Amino acid sequence: MITKFAHDxxxxxxxxxxxxxxxxxxxxxxxxxxxxxxxxxxxCGTRTHWYQSKCYVCxxxxxxxxx
Numbered sequence: 001m002i003t004k005f006a007h008d009x010x011x012x013x014x015x016x017x018x019x020x021x022x023x024x025x026x027x028x029x030x031x032x033x034x035x036x037x038x039x040x041x042x043x044c045g046t047r048t049h050w051y052q053s054k055c056y057v058c059x060x061x062x063x064x065x066x067x
Contacts (some may be wrong), residue, residue, distance in 0.1 A: 012050050012065075 006016045023031045039048050043060035053064035 002016060002020075006014050012013055019031070019066055022034075026034075040046065041048055041055040041058060042062065044055060044058040045059040048055065051064055054061045
């Protein structure tokens with residue numbers, strides 16, 4: 001079921017399997033901290049989301065993760 005989900009039409013679903021391996025490797029709390037950093041604006045720390053390439057708060061921009 002997870003493999004099917006990971007390979008559907010949504011590009012970001014492929015991360016689910018890597019995320020599960022990473023959680024097993026470093027534990028849930030450390031993984032959640034990594035995710036918080038990964039999905040925050042590098043300039044102001046505002047929470048970001050999939051396919052976003054510009055912060056709606058401070059205007060900082062970055063390369064979109066999924067294009």
